[in-house]
Amino acid sequence: MKAIAKQIKLDMQRFSGAGRTWIGVLIFLSAPVIGILLNLVMALTGNDGDDARTALTGAVAGTGIGLIIGLISGLFVDFNNAAIRLNGLLSITRDHQVFGRYAAVSLLVLVQSCGYAIFYFCVADAFLQGQDHWRATVLFTLGLFMSESLLFAVAAPLFYWLEMAKAMIAFLALLGLVPITALVGSWLPFDWGAVWNSIMRFLTSDLWRPVLLGLAVILAADMVSIAISRKVYARKEI
Amino acid sequence: MKLIISSLSGQPIYRQIEDQIRSAILTGDLQAGEGLPSLRHLSQELRVSVLTVTRAYTELAQEGLVENIQGKGTFVADSGDQVMRRHMEDRVQSLLGEAVDTARRAGMEPDRIRGLLDGLLGDKGSAPASEEGKE
Amino acid sequence: MCASPAMTTSGEDVDYALRVSDLGKSYAKADGTGFRLHQVTMDLPMGYIMGLIGPNGAGKSTLIRLLLNMTHRDSGAISILGRDPLSQEEEVKADLGVVFDSIYFLETWKVKAVEPVMAPMYPSWNSDRYQDYLRRFGLQENRKIGKLSRGMQMKLMLAVALSHDARLLILDEPTSGLDVLARDELMDILLDYIGDGRHSVLFSTHITEDLERVADFVTYINRGSVFYTGPKDELMEAFQVVRGGPDDLARAQIPYLMGLQRSATGFEALVPAERLKDFLASASPAAMEPSEDRYLVERADFDNIIRLTAGSPAAADKNKEVES
Numbered sequence: 001m002k003a004i005a006k007q008i009k010l011d012m013q014r015f016s017g018a019g020r021t022w023i024g025v026l027i028f029l030s031a032p033v034i035g036i037l038l039n040l041v042m043a044l045t046g047n048d049g050d051d052a053r054t055a056l057t058g059a060v061a062g063t064g065i066g067l068i069i070g071l072i073s074g075l076f077v078d079f080n081n082a083a084i085r086l087n088g089l090l091s092i093t094r095d096h097q098v099f100g101r102y103a104a105v106s107l108l109v110l111v112q113s114c115g116y117a118i119f120y121f122c123v124a125d126a127f128l129q130g131q132d133h134w135r136a137t138v139l140f141t142l143g144l145f146m147s148e149s150l151l152f153a154v155a156a157p158l159f160y161w162l163e164m165a166k167a168m169i170a171f172l173a174l175l176g177l178v179p180i181t182a183l184v185g186s187w188l189p190f191d192w193g194a195v196w197n198s199i200m201r202f203l204t205s206d207l208w209r210p211v212l213l214g215l216a217v218i219l220a221a222d223m224v225s226i227a228i229s230r231k232v233y234a235r236k237e238i
Numbered sequence: 239m240k241l242i243i244s245s246l247s248g249q250p251i252y253r254q255i256e257d258q259i260r261s262a263i264l265t266g267d268l269q270a271g272e273g274l275p276s277l278r279h280l281s282q283e284l285r286v287s288v289l290t291v292t293r294a295y296t297e298l299a300q301e302g303l304v305e306n307i308q309g310k311g312t313f314v315a316d317s318g319d320q321v322m323r324r325h326m327e328d329r330v331q332s333l334l335g336e337a338v339d340t341a342r343r344a345g346m347e348p349d350r351i352r353g354l355l356d357g358l359l360g361d362k363g364s365a366p367a368s369e370e371g372k373e
Numbered sequence: 374m375c376a377s378p379a380m381t382t383s384g385e386d387v388d389y390a391l392r393v394s395d396l397g398k399s400y401a402k403a404d405g406t407g408f409r410l411h412q413v414t415m416d417l418p419m420g421y422i423m424g425l426i427g428p429n430g431a432g433k434s435t436l437i438r439l440l441l442n443m444t445h446r447d448s449g450a451i452s453i454l455g456r457d458p459l460s461q462e463e464e465v466k467a468d469l470g471v472v473f474d475s476i477y478f479l480e481t482w483k484v485k486a487v488e489p490v491m492a493p494m495y496p497s498w499n500s501d502r503y504q505d506y507l508r509r510f511g512l513q514e515n516r517k518i519g520k521l522s523r524g525m526q527m528k529l530m531l532a533v534a535l536s537h538d539a540r541l542l543i544l545d546e547p548t549s550g551l552d553v554l555a556r557d558e559l560m561d562i563l564l565d566y567i568g569d570g571r572h573s574v575l576f577s578t579h580i581t582e583d584l585e586r587v588a589d590f591v592t593y594i595n596r597g598s599v600f601y602t603g604p605k606d607e608l609m610e611a612f613q614v615v616r617g618g619p620d621d622l623a624r625a626q627i628p629y630l631m632g633l634q635r636s637a638t639g640f641e642a643l644v645p646a647e648r649l650k651d652f653l654a655s656a657s658p659a660a661m662e663p664s665e666d667r668y669l670v671e672r673a674d675f676d677n678i679i680r681l682t683a684g685s686p687a688a689a690d691k692n693k694e695v696e697s
Contacts, residue, residue, distance in 0.1 A: 009494075013486075017481070077479070085477040086478065088442070089473075091462070091463040092494075094442075096463075235445075237438075237445075238444075
């Protein structure tokens with residue numbers, strides 16, 4: 001446990017450029033804060049229609065996901081550098097380095113999602129119309145936390161395995177598969193509307209159900225991802 | 239104690255340390271019972287490896303010039319000791335040998351050499367007596 | 374006769390800072406090229422300094438990386454401070470201070486970022502001592518690490534290595550990039566560090582002057598194998614360098630030498646001390662002068678030894694030239 005805690009501390013330092021963790025947190029929270037301010041301006045100028053606010057929500061969430069990709073590459077920047085040797089001299093085994101990094105990223109993503117939750121709570125109400133606002137906020141937060149965790153779960157093994165640039169290309173290529181899959185899926189003779197309706201039904205049923213499912217999905221994805229990362233990192237020459 | 243180590247002389251460093259300590263003992267600069275610096279201290283002072291100093295001390299101990307007392311350090315052995323005297327004698331013999339060689343090369347007759355030695359013995363023989371007189 | 378480590382601890386069981394036995398690592402490729410570290414065995418008793426020497430590419434850095442689990446050994450065993458670095462990696466590394474040949478911090482960090490990063494990594498971190506070293510080395514907190522000279526970067530790593538009560542220092546080429554004063558200072562620090570007999574140092578270098586004074590033990594690695602490991606003084610006494618004119622080397626003398634370099638003006642041969650007599654005795658009788666005066670015989674220093682043995686295959690080729 002101690003070694004994992006060390007790795008979390010180390011990654012927090014790496015994330016923030018060493019010694020200034022609060023700057024990192026600020027960067028993370030800047031998007032929702034700017035979003036809230038923008039929303040305020042929009043409300044004052046009377047431009048806060050549903051569409052505008054949905055667009056703003058999308059922009060802020062997109063920024064958040066972009067920041068996560070930045071975070072991933074930032075944490076792995078040592079791998080492209082002589083600084084990777086720091087990993088070889090510290091008293092943290094490679095397994096613990098992997099565990100600690102997943103924990104650190106989960107923590108950062110959670111903090112970030114909570115920051116975005118405040119933004120969402122203040123700004124949006126377009127989603128799940130007619131439902132209570134708290135539920136929508138929780139689901140939005142969960143959605144962001146889940147999608148970012150899944151992104152990291154996909155990316156991390158690539159970064160442990162490949163050189164930085166190659167890992168980034170592979171990761172972006174995998175991301176590119178998502179819209180293609182969606183496109184192909186929409187062509188299939190399948191009643192997507194019914195699927196969407198059942199999803200909405202599930203989300204608007206008891207709140208604990210989607211939350212539990214979301215956390216279970218994250219946990220499962222991380223378990224698989226950690227297993228692969230451990231394996232490829234153990235073989236790496238640093 | 240003064241020790242000067244040359245890194246250019248062909249002599250190994252441990253031999254230089256050994257020789258200098260030996261002559262310090264033989265000339266009386268280091269008195270019987272006096273302690274030598276600790277191994278690691280001397281190594282730091284001279285900026286040479288610990289094993290090098292260890293080796294010099296070990297060889298001096300084997301000659302009987304110094305004694306290693308467990309847990310206390312290394313000390314100059316009593317000068318009344320047989321070994322010490324033998325060393326002194328060896329040294330005198332080698333110096334005299336050198337003198338005789340030089341004299342022969344200069345073409346000096348044995349009697350002349352003896353005469354010189356007697357003269358020296360006469361001077362040096364009276365010197366300690368006069369010192370004793372002063373005391 | 375020789376000061377063996379056992380004697381210095383007066384017969385007690387010797388504690389070892391580092392023991393390596395039959396260590397092997399192969400980077401061999403299918404076409405027969407590549408690099409192989411082969412059956413490396415060496416012991417460093419607690420309280421001493423061991424130098425790791427050898428030409429570039431001989432395997433010094435690979436050996437250090439193997440000690441740190443940065444790369445995986447194919448065979449052999451390693452024990453660091455009595456522990457196995459594979460199964461007890463975290464305990465072992467907590468007791469190690471490491472200096473690499475180039476900086477292991479991101480170059481964009483400032484010097485002042487190092488302490489908040491490293492202090493939580495070691496329970497025994499001593500902030501006062503670290504700050505003392507920064508002052509002593511003239512390291513300014515506001516400088517960017519990437520902007521420091523190589524020597525200053527080494528000093529920064531050394532300050533870290535000396536500030537968490539490490540029992541064994543592992544230094545990879547610490548003296549390259551240092552001027553004479555800084556190298557002297559480093560040697561003083563190392564001798565002071567091992568002063569209590571409980572701390573040890575392993576350092577690799579190609580600047581052998583440093584070693585010739587302060588190292589107690591030497592391991593000389595040549596082309597992936599250990600050529601010599603043991604007390605430094607024994608290696609320095611094991612060989613003589615014999616120099617002579619171009620025609621002064623007889624074929625009968627070749628078997629007695631271990632390394633040879635020839636030039637238009639003469640030859641230089643590395644001869645094991647115990648074979649020197651035979652070497653001189655088998656000089657060609659055609660020469661009128663007695664062989665002692667024909668040759669210049671000197672104690673071999675590390676540079677001579679490395680230079681004359683490093684290119685072993687080349688030396689063998691030259692031997693053939695002599696015979697033909």
